Amino acid sequence: MQIAQMEQWLNERKTAGLYRQTQVVQPLAQGKLLASGKVYRNFSGNDYLGLASDEALRVEQAQALLAYGTGSTGSPAVTGYHPAHQRLSQELCDWLGVDAVLLFSSGFAANQALISGLVAKADLLLMDKLAHASMIDAATQLPNGFKRFLHNDLLALERAFCQNTGPHVVATEGVFSMDGDSPPMAELVALCQQNQAPLLLDDAHGLGVVGHEGAGTMSSQGLENAQLQCLMANFGKALGAQGGFLAADAVTIDYLRQTSRHYIYSTALSPGYCEGIRLAIKACRAQQWRRDKLQDNIGSFRNMAQQAGISLMPSLSAIQPLIIGESERAMTISQQLKERGIWLTAIRPPTVPKGQARLRITLSSSHSQEDLQCLVQNLCQVLAI
Ligand SMILES: Cc1ncc(COP(=O)(O)O)c(C=O)c1O
Incomplete structure (x- = not known):
């Protein structure tokens, strides 16, 4: 493929809100990560049991x-x-x-x-x-x-x-x-x-x-x-x-x-x-306690979200998707959460079907109740619920 063709393709991706970027992040203990010198609550990793940072x-x-x-x-x-x-x-x-x-x-x-x-x-x-x-x-x-x-x-x-x-x-x-x-x-x-x-x-x-x-x-x-x-x-x-x-x-x-x-x-x-x-x-x-703690966190998060009027998909696992719809809106919300110290990456097509861009919230045994409350409060604010 010619460079010009690639450039055109990349520009089209950017316009469609589908351009992927790699950011330098460093996972930390207790469900946090470090990026550009700032600590975030991490709700996007797959370290469900906190073993990566033990x-x-x-x-x-x-x-x-x-x-x-x-x-x-x-x-x-x-x-x-x-x-x-x-x-x-x-x-x-x-x-x-x-x-x-x-x-x-x-x-x-x-x-x-x-x-x-x-x-x-x-x-x-x-x-x-x-x-x-x-x-x-x-x-x-x-x-x-x-x-x-x-x-x-x-x-x-x-x-x-x-x-x-x-x-x-x-x-x-x-x-x-x-x-x-x-x-x-x-x-x-x-x-x-x-x-x-x-x-x-x-x-x-x-x-x-x-x-x-x-x-x-x-x-x-x-x-x-x-x-x-x-x-x-x-x-x-x-x-x-x-x-x-x-x-x-x-x-x-x-x-x-x-x-x-x-x-x-x-x-x-x-x-x-x-x-x-x-x-x-x-x-x-x-260490069964890690699985028990994760299950507690999943239950608490779903309860808090339900009480706050946030509608989640019917998942009982550590993966709790929140469907947003259009890719650009999902990106904007993800960015707003980042400004509030929450790392929650937007997942867009082609990873998920068109029109189903989402915030893929992942929970870990490393999260505290305070982390979950903070996530729910901030979701309510950015979603204007
Ligand atoms: C369901 C599923 N299968 C396979 C893979 C690929 O595994 P790996 O990341 O180890 O290449 C992933 C990871 O992204 C996954 O989520």
């Missing part, structure tokens, strides 16, 4: 980095599979009740491997309409294409099974990243079984946050991760780290290990870092 954990992780080093020196298939990778994989298996896992340098890469690896040539992928971009991007490359069903609508999925001849594979999320809601997993598992369709679940926003010891959405709905064909999640949300993984039975993981280009042709995660993630998992499993 001092004691940080010290342990720094020691792990010293002991194991930063470089894995290669792809896992060559020299990049260290004892730290093995220990992290074992910890994940114990935690999630699965036979085997495969580690990736990001959740994005894990989802690419998931869709490209487990949807066979003859399969038709049926995917929730609000599935994450990392699954959609992989789905667009499938030889047989894919169909999207209405968000969390099992009747729509049933119709899709009937209207399109099989075989099928189904993909969805445990907690939707932009709406914060969850599918009814027991019914979904049953429907997939009836149609002999393997079920793939991205639980990036459920892992650590819900379920027994934070084992995720399946566990929170009384099910087991082993009932899925494959579970995907990442380390960049509740675990306060970075990277992703796929978890399944031994055969599925072995097949992916042989075939996944994202795994074979990519440098493995840093060993010291893997040990740091394992330490974060240990803390996450043991």
